[in-house]
Amino acid sequence: MAKVIQALPDGMEMDANEQALLQAVVLRWHENSPMTVREAIALADLGSPATLHKRVTRLREKEMLSTLNLEGDRRAKFLIPTPRTLNYFNNLGQSMQVANQTPQA
Numbered sequence: 001m002a003k004v005i006q007a008l009p010d011g012m013e014m015d016a017n018e019q020a021l022l023q024a025v026v027l028r029w030h031e032n033s034p035m036t037v038r039e040a041i042a043l044a045d046l047g048s049p050a051t052l053h054k055r056v057t058r059l060r061e062k063e064m065l066s067t068l069n070l071e072g073d074r075r076a077k078f079l080i081p082t083p084r085t086l087n088y089f090n091n092l093g094q095s096m097q098v099a100n101q102t103p104q105a
Contacts, residue, residue, distance in 0.1 A: 014062070020046055021055050022064055025079045026089065034078040037067065064088070 014022065024043060028035040041052040056079070059065040064085045067077040081089075 014059075014064070017047065017051075018055050018059055021052065022059055022081075022085065025065060026081050026085060029079075029081055034068070034080055037077045037079060040079055 021040065021043070024046070025035050025040060028039075037053075037056060040056055041049040043052060046052060047055070056065065060067070063082055065079050066082050068080050069077055
């Protein structure tokens with residue numbers, strides 16, 4: 001089941017580190033406080049700044065994250081989930097509900 005949950009719709013996969021970063025970004029977005037790229041690469045418990053920057057880049061290449069600049073302020077880039085990401089978490093939630101309803105042997 002874990003492989004099904006980790007797989008993206010087109011067969012690409014995310015590693016555990018990318019998933020952790022994506023979860024952190026989406027949680028902040030869900031709380032109406034989008035994370036900036038600078039904040040994301042400062043998450044020391046998830047890796048070094050260079051490593052985190054690579055993960056942000058990979059998630060953007062997988063179309064899981066996009067960036068948004070505020071009008072009039074191009075310094076800060078906010079990370080926002082794409083519709084693909086929202087679909088991924090929706091499918092994850094549905095898979096977990098099904099797993100919880102399946103009788104254990």
